[in-house]
Amino acid sequence: xxxxxxxxxxxxxxxxxxxxxxxxxxxxxxxxxxxxxxxxxxxxxxxxxxxxxxxxxxxxxxxxxxxxxxxxxxxxxxxxxxxxxxxxxxxxxxxxxxxxxxxxxxxxxxxxxxxxxxxxxxxxxxxxxxxxxxxxxxxxxxxxxxxxxxxxxxxxxxxxxxxxxxxxxxxxxxxxxxxxxxxxxxxxxxxxxxxxxxxxxxxxxxxxxxxxxxxxxxxxxxxxxxxxxxxxxxxxxxxxxxxxxxxxxxxxxxxxxxxxxxxxxxxxxxxxxxxxxxxxxxxxxxxxxxxxxxxxxxxxxxxxxxxxxxxxxxxxxxxxxxxxxxxxxxxxx
Amino acid sequence: xxxxxxxxxxxxxxxxxxxxxxxxxxxxxxxxxxxxxxxxxxxxxxxxxxxxxxxxxxxxxxxxxxxxxxxxxxxxxxxxxxxxxxxxxxxxxxxxxxxxxxxxxxxxxxxxxxxxxxxxxxxxxxxxxxxx
Numbered sequence: 050x051x052x053x054x055x056x057x058x059x060x061x062x063x064x065x066x067x068x069x070x071x072x073x074x075x076x077x078x079x080x081x082x083x084x085x086x087x088x089x090x091x092x093x094x095x096x097x098x099x100x101x102x103x104x105x106x107x108x109x110x111x112x113x114x115x116x117x118x119x120x121x122x123x124x125x126x127x128x129x130x131x132x133x134x135x136x137x138x139x140x141x142x143x144x145x146x147x148x149x150x151x152x153x154x155x156x157x158x159x160x161x162x163x164x165x166x167x168x169x170x171x172x173x174x175x176x177x178x179x180x181x182x183x184x185x186x187x188x189x190x191x192x193x194x195x196x197x198x199x200x201x202x203x204x205x206x207x208x209x210x211x212x213x214x215x216x217x218x219x220x221x222x223x224x225x226x227x228x229x230x231x232x233x234x235x236x237x238x239x240x241x242x243x244x245x246x247x248x249x250x251x252x253x254x255x256x257x258x259x260x261x262x263x264x265x266x267x268x269x270x271x272x273x274x275x276x277x278x279x280x281x282x283x284x285x286x287x288x289x290x291x292x293x294x295x296x297x298x299x300x301x302x303x304x305x306x307x308x309x310x311x312x313x314x315x316x317x318x319x320x321x322x323x324x325x326x327x328x329x330x331x332x333x334x335x336x337x338x339x340x341x342x343x344x345x346x347x348x349x350x351x352x353x354x355x356x357x358x359x360x361x362x363x364x365x366x367x368x369x370x371x372x373x374x375x376x377x378x379x380x381x382x
Numbered sequence: 383x384x385x386x387x388x389x390x391x392x393x394x395x396x397x398x399x400x401x402x403x404x405x406x407x408x409x410x411x412x413x414x415x416x417x418x419x420x421x422x423x424x425x426x427x428x429x430x431x432x433x434x435x436x437x438x439x440x441x442x443x444x445x446x447x448x449x450x451x452x453x454x455x456x457x458x459x460x461x462x463x464x465x466x467x468x469x470x471x472x473x474x475x476x477x478x479x480x481x482x483x484x485x486x487x488x489x490x491x492x493x494x495x496x497x498x499x500x501x502x503x504x505x506x507x508x509x510x511x512x513x514x
Contacts, residue, residue, distance in 0.1 A: 349433070352433055353419065353433060356412075356415075356416065356419070356433065357416060357419055357420055359416075361412055362411075362412050362415070362433065362434070362437050
């Protein structure tokens, strides 16, 4: 079905089954976007005339829906619509870059200070948008409500546009635009909180898990908390001493670094993180809460295994790190 | 006080009410979906699917099979399973679904008569699911 999408002074005919994002990109209209899966919310747009399908507003806050905001990557309009890029008021915040340091050979810690009040839960994610409109989502590794500082772990990729920008061009003292937070992978203190918590992640999937772990322990969580961090080689692990110290401090916290290509007799466990986690699953399956972050294959495989072993589906919280996707007209270089 | 026949009928709880309504669906969905995922006869059809989305779908299905409010139409059933029929979904797989539905309800302490009623509703969707 062909519908017309109007933006500013221009109007484009969408091809069948095409999203608003793809249609606009194909016609040279630049819309910030990253995951193209409806998760990162980078491609938020506003409909000023017409209606968007429910699917285009799935997962948005009620306040966003009320402002007629929608996700361009999930929107296949059924009728002609007029859209615009939101002006960012009430949506975006500016954040000052206050710190940059390397956590290992390819993970950089980026510290931001948001302007005004910035409320979030450690484990949620925000989207960074730079001056060129490039957008990427990163998880929050700390509790920013304490000192206003937002800690993100950036994996540096050779061909990563945003990570290269953050490493080489984003200077301390410069501003970035942040959108969010979003995501429901975070610790919620519940009555009778002696239930076990299992957290497992690979790579910078540690960022949200580190935030959730610290939040749970700081809240006085009484149950056993086990954190599994998977890496290919030992040099890919990070925050090892901090996590070991945290385990010293909290008898109910266990930190298990897992190295796929590792040796026996080291400070970590050698082998596949999925097997190591499943072998250490608490006996109280129905009460265990699980948090999974990082590579989608690992996250989805462990989610299924944990569910089959008896965990309740509502107790498994996941944040799969989706790779960024190019829009139709702008294939990745 | 005399009651009209319709009022009398209303006093008899519906199947959905007897089973426990939405909270029964919540209790059943994990047990049912776990049985399906663990069963080699049907688990292959769930490969590569999103668990949360599947659970939402299973809830809609269970609500229908429990005689509850639902928006399922024969067309939805046909459309939703078309790609699976193309991959070999047939009547034996529907039998597996009804089997797991029965054992799930049995584990939850549902009476044999109510289980039979649920099975009959699920049975009614067989032809639509298989696109016949």
